[in-house]
Amino acid sequence: MSALDPAAMVPHLMQLGTVLNRSRLVERAAEQVGIPVDRPGLTVLITLRMAGQPLRVGEIAARMQVVGPHVTRHLHELERADLVRRVTDPDDQRARLVELTEKGAGAAGRYLGAVLGWFAEAVADWSEEDRETFGRLLGRFVEDLQAHLVRE
Template structure:
């Protein structure tokens, strides 16, 4: 692959920093939409649980790149809020399966609809092919990042 020009890499860094800053602000908003006591970084955890339906704590920790202890504490707080349930894994009673509760799913879906509305509004003047390409490039970047 060709060496990337330094100016282009600095521009990517600048735009990524702006995106992350904006994302943190949006995370505070959307977390409070899900539940007033929800930590902002928990939205991503809820997203993974919504996508997977049910998953083992160890698999989720590996996927998110966090320790099992850290994830267990986060799950505990989500359980206390009534958003997540932990049940014994039928194939291994020592392990737990995690999933959203009905209330967690309802609250997450409502907050997600709000977020998707914001994204839709930001991209409303983009051609559909550009939106698809943007999604492809973001996925490629995230896959390369790790």
């Protein structure tokens, strides 16, 4: 088995980006499940859903890799749509946390179900071993690349 040629990965990564953008995967899934928010707002919902607990604005921003004011702008829209609410942090009464409302949790769950369904269909013919290997290596690649870029 030969060593990985990073240059050979570039066309595949570019093609993946193109597929995700041209297919309008995010927008199609949001439309399919009836979520009336833009992509950044949707990312806030998914971040909260994946966290499984209320988060501070700074924590949401860190997980999204953006600055706090960016998140705050989208929170106003999400609050107006009754998808999130701010609650008092039980560990610090001065601080506020953001949590999904029932409507927001349902919307995020339906969205993830749609996207994950498409992903599952794309690898349905793969062996279980191939799916496990792909998932493990993709996660490792993203984490290692992110860690490397943070160090630079």
